[in-house]
Amino acid sequence: xLRSGKSKKQHLHESFFVEKTNQSDMVNKSNNRHKHHTxxxxxxxxxxxxxxxxxxxxxxxxxxxxxxxEMWWLGFxxxxxxxxxxxxxxxxxVLALSYLEGGEETFKIExxxxxVACATGYTVATVMLFLLGIIKPGMSLDEIIGxxxxxxxxxxxxxxxxxxxxxxEETKKEARRRxxxxxKLFLMGVGAIFLAFQLAPTEEIILIGYMMTEVHAALLxxxxxxxxxxFLASIERRPKVPIFSAGFFWNVFLRYTIVGYAVALLLSFxxxxxxxxxxGIAALDIVKASVVLGxxxxxxxxxxxxxx
Amino acid sequence: MTKSSDKKDERIQDAPLWMWGIALLGxxxxxxxxxxxLYGAVIGDTSPPxxxxxxxxxxxxxxxxxxxxxxxxxxxxxxxxxTIEGTLMDGTENVETSxxxxxxxxxxxxxxxxxxxxxxxxxxxxxxxxTGYEEx
Numbered sequence: 001x002l003r004s005g006k007s008k009k010q011h012l013h014e015s016f017f018v019e020k021t022n023q024s025d026m027v028n029k030s031n032n033r034h035k036h037h038t039x040x041x042x043x044x045x046x047x048x049x050x051x052x053x054x055x056x057x058x059x060x061x062x063x064x065x066x067x068x069x070e071m072w073w074l075g076f077x078x079x080x081x082x083x084x085x086x087x088x089x090x091x092x093x094v095l096a097l098s099y100l101e102g103g104e105e106t107f108k109i110e111x112x113x114x115x116v117a118c119a120t121g122y123t124v125a126t127v128m129l130f131l132l133g134i135i136k137p138g139m140s141l142d143e144i145i146g147x148x149x150x151x152x153x154x155x156x157x158x159x160x161x162x163x164x165x166x167x168x169e170e171t172k173k174e175a176r177r178r179x180x181x182x183x184k185l186f187l188m189g190v191g192a193i194f195l196a197f198q199l200a201p202t203e204e205i206i207l208i209g210y211m212m213t214e215v216h217a218a219l220l221x222x223x224x225x226x227x228x229x230x231f232l233a234s235i236e237r238r239p240k241v242p243i244f245s246a247g248f249f250w251n252v253f254l255r256y257t258i259v260g261y262a263v264a265l266l267l268s269f270x271x272x273x274x275x276x277x278x279x280g281i282a283a284l285d286i287v288k289a290s291v292v293l294g295x296x297x298x299x300x301x302x303x304x305x306x307x308x
Numbered sequence: 309m310t311k312s313s314d315k316k317d318e319r320i321q322d323a324p325l326w327m328w329g330i331a332l333l334g335x336x337x338x339x340x341x342x343x344x345x346l347y348g349a350v351i352g353d354t355s356p357p358x359x360x361x362x363x364x365x366x367x368x369x370x371x372x373x374x375x376x377x378x379x380x381x382x383x384x385x386x387x388x389x390x391t392i393e394g395t396l397m398d399g400t401e402n403v404e405t406s407x408x409x410x411x412x413x414x415x416x417x418x419x420x421x422x423x424x425x426x427x428x429x430x431x432x433x434x435x436x437x438x439t440g441y442e443e444x
Contacts, residue, residue, distance in 0.1 A: 073412055073444065076386060077386040077388070077412070077444040080345045080349035080352060081345070081349035084342050084345035084346045087341055087342045087345065088342055091338050109322075112323055112327065112328065112331045114334075115331035115335050116330050116331050116334055117334070118334035118335075118337060119330045119331065119333045119337060120330075122334070138417065138418045138419075139417045140415060140416035142348060142416065143414045143415075143416075143417050145341060148341075149341035149344075149345065
């Protein structure tokens, strides 16, 4: 199943379809694929390995933001109440992802996983910010804690996603949890917020909004929707249902694309508001900025189940 | 989640103590940072920037002179695009002016910078002050 030269994403993608057609078949293949893992496994669950994956994921998912200067500045000047709210939602996302990624675990272990991911996230954020010279002596406690807390968000989400990313083994229970409509919408939301988060701190989002006319914005909405529809149609594809039929098109469009795009737009606005990017800006420009950020957010939402 | 799926009855029941220690650390960090931000939002200092500029050293630099300074924001808000102006005064006469911009000076923090002069600042009366900023 796993041929060398096949990318990780393709691999995940493929396993997803196989799992759709025949779940037990997929599990068998998955087991073969990870035979070396299962053979190595002792009766004790290897927590040290999980922790190592957490660190890997935290770094992998967060370094673009660690190297974005607007993120360092937001760490000290963004509104404290909005940051507190954002930190709260980030923890809720980590907890929910722990539940969705959790295969064969008790609730207690899922909470443990989420908290360990957060501890890893804060550690990675602190070490990396020191290492890159972004935190230095002479800075106030408020500045240092603000920078660490803000960067810990992508680090913590990266940590909780790591085990799935770095060791793509989907158990039956995990697959069942991820199959529900609400779980799918939630994952779309996480994908949207994650990509929106990568771009929202930059000046460019607002600048592009200023440069675009209303016609550009309307076309971008259309392109975002088409792009989402294409990705989601391929993900939602069922065997024996023709992918180019009107029934299938509307089913995907109404159930996923339009709902997913609404989620992506709302989350784009929320992230822009959190970073104070829409303060004192005219309503039309807020809409345009949300549509601009909504493009990467829609991409994140549509591909979330492939990459998360 | 690293459990193999054919052993689905074997749920992971508990974790070693050190893992719970890390989880506790995570809880403290998450709650701590949220509470710290709420504290900052509710009781925090929101006074406007209060800028102090201090001369650190005066050195020869190529054909001119370099005045190294340290600027401290004692106010509760961040100053963005903070302009620092240095003037050399000979009595009441302004003989030379130099200026620079500090991109961001957060509250209760300090940043360092330098101003170049062609005349020796040690021969004149050197004045450093912040001239303006914008809200980030």
